[in-house]
Amino acid sequence: MAMSATTPNSFLVKNPNHHHFLKPTTTHLTPFPINPSPKSLSITCAAATTTHIPTPTPTTPQSQDRVFNFAAGPATLPESVLKTAESELYNWRGSGMSVMEMSHRGKEFLSIIQKAESDLRTLLNIPSDYSVLFLQGGATTQFAAIPLNICKPDDPVDYIVTGSWGDKAYKEATKYCKPSVIWSGKPEKYTRIPSFDGLEQNLHARYLHICANETIHGVEFKNYPTPSNKDALLIADMSSNFCSKPVDVSKFGLIYAGAQKNVGPSGVTIVIVRKDLIGGAQGITPVMLDYKIHDENNSLYNTPPCYGIYMCGLVFEDLLAQGGLVEVEKRNLKKANLLYDAIDGSNGFYRCPVEKSVRSLMNVPFTLEKSELEAEFVKEASKERMVQLKGHRSVGGMRASIYNAMPLAGVEKLVAFMKEFQARHG
């Protein structure tokens, strides 16, 4: 629903200096509903005199003053979420303070983190025997935290390496357990995913690790391998396709994701871990990497990234308002198909190196047949207010990251530009 021209929030969005407009009258303050047992959740965030802006439908056109940002992460956020955050920045729902100024142990912030967790559980249908942790340190920290928490130093574990991130995860694990790369796409420049039948898994592996979507190479698992040992766990780095489609969480022992692509700003890392895997960390595990500490303290052992968690919560609300992840996936498919069709229909002027069946819905790498024109492409696109299209420095070419928050209009504009650029240079 679009904001009405007369609501306090729309007024503030248009007149950001008129903060007094949102000043609460204490008589209107409503209590912040805190759940004493944050692991079983049914939460609403507190609202006071300031109306919480209802989420506009995703077809809301992009404001003229914003670019289409195709960055791989940190990445574009839903405009409606940014506007809600803007309207609540100075005085969060009548609390008299910004979320940035709140005690992480106060009732206001507790209501925020509990609602964020509750909404994420709804979105991904997370079973009750899984913990949701809001952590720091990025997905990179999880490359170490996972073996430290799940393995003994001599445990074998398997890694399928379909891109640079899987490779980094494997290399970090060599310090804390005995990992093997059971398949690597490196010789083929990370353009495909292996057939699961032919994988030679270690029968004693504690877990099988995959990167569900390789952000740099644009390779995405469309289904998931099953560890051959029935006690082994499937573990996935979902940083760049988290909440982009429904996922059967129960197939995984652990899922982790940095927030800064699909669900929020950088600084928040989400770990969804089966509860029975918590509590066996190696003795050398730093306290900040021990899942048990964070689980027991509901992600509040130390000061968490409060504002980032608040922003993730707004994104989760927005995704639910869009109809949940089934609907979100439909939109993502539509955007990705539009772009891949433009590439494949260009008679070789544009090329995507990734095998068709495993092309990412989130990160679309492509090159130009005339590679000398690539810099020009990026420059001209930027003048047209489509930014961050340069490919990762390790692979070159271009990359369009089209996460949940990239509007269809952004992809349509890019495709129109690609056709026009080809007409001039083809």
Ligand SMILES: Cc1ncc(COP(=O)(O)O)c(C=O)c1O
């Ligand atoms: C798939 C994937 N895994 C891990 C990382 C590392 O994440 P962070 O920078 O949050 O540590 C990234 C970052 O882009 C990524 O795309």
